[in-house]
Amino acid sequence: MxxxxxxxxxxxxxxxxxxxKTKSSKFKRPRVSADGLAAGAVKRPSGDDEEAVETDEDSPAAELLEKLQSPCADVRELACAGISRVVQQSQTIPAFLQRDAVRRLGPLLLDPSRAVRETAAGALRNLSACGGPEVCEDMVRQDILTPLVTLLRECCSAFEVSSAPSSQEPKHTVEGVANEAVNLLWNLCESSTRAVSTFNRSGLLDVLILCLDRRMQNVELALSAAHCLHTVTEDNAELLGSVNTAVLSALESVLLSTHTGMAQTLLRTLAAGVVWNVKASLPAAQHAQTLGALVATLSRSLELDAGRLVPELLQAEAARFATGGGSAAATEGMEEHMPADRGVGAGTEEELEEGDGEVHLNGLGRSRKTSGKEDDFSDLLPRGREELREVTALLTAQQTSLEIIVNMCCSDDPSDDEWEETSSGDEAEPGADGLLEGNSSLLSPLCLSAEVHGALIHHHIPQKVLLKAEFPSAEALAACGKTPAWGGVVKKMYRVQYRALTCLHNILAAMDTESLGGPVGLQAVAQHLASLVFSSAEVLKDDEFLEAVTSALRSLLQIMASKNIPQCMSPQxxxxxxxxxxxxxxxxxxxxxxxxxxxxxxxxxxxxxxxxxxxxxxxxxxxxxxxxxxxxxxxxxxxxxxxxxxxxxxxxxxxxxxxxxxxxxxxxxxxxxxxxxxxxxxxxxxxxxxxxxxxxxxxxxxxxxxxxxxx
Incomplete structure (x- = not known):
């Protein structure tokens, strides 16, 4: 038997x-809006619901949508901003959809007024974010992408000639309009495969590359473009034919840039993710060099110590506020890389409020509701929160780096095999250290190419992932706990830990034992995981932590059992x-x-x-x-x-x-x-x-x- x-x-x-089972898996973000909403879709009302919408006298939808037809640009702008604010409450969305809000807002993307264009794009962005995937699909079905593509092309052609605010519209720049439009595009592509297909057919890759090239003039726009690129290039074989030398050169330029600041760190990390997604388009002769630059970027991101930087930046912010703006030293190296105020989405410190899973900007700006896993709201932070922007960019960069490494160590991706077939295997320089100062193996396992394996070991990625799997710094947690506006940072620090544990699971499944430090290294990993799991009873009540740590522990125990390596945790x-x-x-x-x-x-x-x-x-x-x-x-x-x-x-x-x-x-x-x-x-x-x-x-x-x- x-x-x-x-x-x-x-x-x-x-x-x-x-x-x-123990097979490593690819990290895929849930198909939700780019603003991080995982809320259920808000469907168009029908039948009795439709009648209820029509008779709802308290609904502001009819009045706001009517004002969109005003001959006065200021009225149209205020109506768009009002819609942007109201649709934050998901229960109001059916009333707008029933009254054809998408078809009414769409033409305003090409309004003669730049302010109207920006606020209309912001309203549609909020509608797509707060409505969920089905609303995004509905927007695509109603052909919102046609005016959106035209708007993006017009913005890019106007970058050089009219990127500065005009005397008539001092708060609205071409780049501000483009940023809202790119974010709307990002939301749609995150939730709709039809939107991605339209993206491919419309040649929008070049448009996003032009936005990426504006990184020194407007890093916020470049970041939005990089996020969108990271989304649309994932598992998109149809797009690979459009990845030409100009696209690769632009990505390489970002990847190799040396500009300081956390926003630039995040930008390089996202560029690394895009390069990994389109690696099949790289010339064979460039594989080793590009892979080395890619992994080096991820390595530098993971090297940054959030536990030290979070309290330091929080103290710098407090000192600056105490002096009515702060000294130059408090913001040295930051101000240069922070985006300028935008009309839509700008706010003061007092206007920023945080609740459980929700962020609001009072007034006429955009807002992003957040739930669960993806609650990045860095672009909504006002100018008075430069340090908080820095921290948010840092933690997002580290989370993204870990997700990229998860995918690099996944053996399911056919493109990994394509990479291996064209790899020379001898150009990467393996490091001398294993996971915990053990010996590395010159032989790569079957599920990783020699180049990928060598690059990960050379840049000590396993060790750095293990460090990120530790609990967030107690000092950083305490500091954030005393400052309500920094409460969201706590969630992001924990999310980095969870991603590191998931990454550790894939590394264990993909790499050979000797590369991970041999029996001694694996036992040390087991001790590390045990210290996390049994640190307190409270950690065992966190579902996301349990999911990540049990996956890593399962892979580790399976490997140790197969190698007859004793492990340190008792059966009890x-x-x-x-x-x-x-x-x-x-x-x-x-x-x-x-x-x-x-x-x-x-x-x-x-x-x-x-x-x-x-x-x-x-x-x-x-x-x-x-x-x-x-x-x-x-x-x-x-x-x-x-x-x-x-x-x-x-x-x-x-x-x-x-x-x-x-x-x-x-x-x-x-x-x-x-x-x-x-x-x-x-x-x-x-x-x-x-x-x-x-x-x-x-x-x-x-x-x-x-x-x-x-x-």
């Missing part, structure tokens, strides 16, 4: 990505982690916890006097297999049981003690019936395939236990 169980494990692991400690994880609502966390128990149990089964601990693990797995309402989780628990009790004297003793055979015999028809009853409605074909294999393995495993019992 051990052969049957082994065969079952082999089949399940072939489909490991479906059940959450792992049990406490898994108990917390199995109570989590996040499916992947529960699956990771069960896999960790399976790995631990299968290792212990080979050791003497382990029956008592195996009983504890077996009971925990049985409880989940019989009680969890999700079949994927039940299947993972059963698969772990197969691993733990496949063979060995200690496993036999433990199986008898917990009455594993009668428990599984009773579960067998129930599990089969659930698959038949619930499967097609709730689970994908791939998941059903895996569950069907587990069902077969369960039957075989019961037969194996029955054969043991008859001996």
């Amino acid at each position: 051990a052969e049957a169980a082994a065969e079952g494990r082999r089949v399940v692991r072939q489909l490991g990505t479906i059940m959450g 400690q792992l049990m406490s982690l898994c108990e917390a994880a199995t109570r989590c609502d996040v499916l992947s966390v529960r699956v990771n916890a069960l896999a960790i128990l399976g790995i631990t149990g299968s290792t212990l089964a080979k050791q003497p006097d382990s029956a008592e601990t195996l009983q504890m693990i077996g009971n925990a797995l049985l409880s989940v297999a019989t009680k969890d309402t999700n079949l994927v989780v039940c299947g993972e628990a059963l698969d772990a049981l197969f691993d733990v009790f496949a063979d060995g004297e200690e496993a036999e003793k433990a199986a008898a003690a917990i009455r594993l055979l009668p428990a599984l015999k009773a579960l067998q028809p129930v599990f089969k019936a659930k698959i038949r009853k619930e499967g097609k409605g709730k689970y994908s074909p791939e998941q059903l395939c895996v569950l069907d294999n587990i069902k077969i393995n369960l039957r075989r495993f019961v037969g194996y236990l029955e054969k043991q019992a008859r001996r």
Whole structure:
């Protein structure tokens, strides 16, 4: 039966990505608005809802939309700004959609007044951000991209001749209009594949490159363009043919720039992400050099110590405010790289308010609602918050760097293979250090090209990722806690940690053991993860932390088990982690916890006097297999049981003690019936395939236990 169980494990692991197995995964941002909204879509009202909208006398939509037709530019501008403010409340959006707000605002993108163009783009940007993916799709269906493309082209052609404010419109520049337009484009492309297709057909790549080239005149516009480029180049094979020498030269120029300031650091990081996305377009002779520059950029971003810089910059801000503006020293190296005030979106310190997951700008400016994972609102911070802008740019750069490394270490991407086929493999210079001062290997694993592997090791990326996986500095957390306006920084610091743990998971899955410092290095990583997991009971209540740390721990334990490397965490400690994880609502966390128990149990089964601990693990797995309402989780628990009790004297003793055979015999028809009853409605074909294999393995495993019992 051990052969049957082994065969079952082999089949399940072939489909490991479906059940959450140890295969490394590519980091993909959720398809939400570029402003970071993960809120549900706001649909157009219909039927009774439509009638309710029509009769809602309190709705400001009708009045504001009517004013868009005013012959007075000032009235049109104020109406656009009013819409921008009102649609922050998602419940108001259906009223605007029902009254064709998109079709009414679209022509104003080409209004004779620059101020109207900017505020109209801002209103549409807010509508796309606060409405969610379905509203973005609806905007694309209503052809908002036609005037938007025209506006972007006109802005770019006017950069050199009229980028300064005019005497009639002193607060509105061509670059300010372009920035709003690029952000709207970014939102649409983030949420709509149709928008990305239109982007490709319209030749907007060159437009964004022109915006990127304005980085010294307007870094805010360049950052918006870089963010948009990072989005539209991801998994976009159709666009690769448009990536010509001029595009690559512009990206290389950003990548190799030496300008100081966190905004420029973020800009270089985003350029690195774009280069990685379009690497298939690079000439073969440039691969090694470009990859070296790319990884060096990520390395420099990760080297920056947010734990030290956050308190320093917060103190600099406080000192500047205390002196009514601060000394030049307080803002040295920053002012040069901060964007000028914009009409739409500018605000004072008093106008900036923060709540739970929401940021508002009072007055006529734009606002961004935020929820959950992506709450970057740096472009909404007023001029009085230069230091906060710096910190936000730094943490965004580090988060983005880690996400890029996650993708670099992912073996699923076909373009990775293309890179490997054209790589020379001997031009990268491997470093001498492993993860923790161990020896590096001159041989790269199959899932990474020699160039990628060598560059990551040469720039000590594994070590730097491990450092970022630590909890944020207590000093930085305390400093931010005393300043309400800096409260959002705390979330961003934790997000960097979570991304580092996810990155560590992929590094462990993609790199060979020796490159990670050998057994000593892996044990040190295990100790580090243990110090995080068991630092306090509170950390085990954070779903995002649990998801990241259990993924990393699972990969690490799997590698250590396969290499027979002892690990530092006791079964009791792992049990406490898994108990917390199995109570989590996040499916992947529960699956990771069960896999960790399976790995631990299968290792212990080979050791003497382990029956008592195996009983504890077996009971925990049985409880989940019989009680969890999700079949994927039940299947993972059963698969772990197969691993733990496949063979060995200690496993036999433990199986008898917990009455594993009668428990599984009773579960067998129930599990089969659930698959038949619930499967097609709730689970994908791939998941059903895996569950069907587990069902077969369960039957075989019961037969194996029955054969043991008859001996």
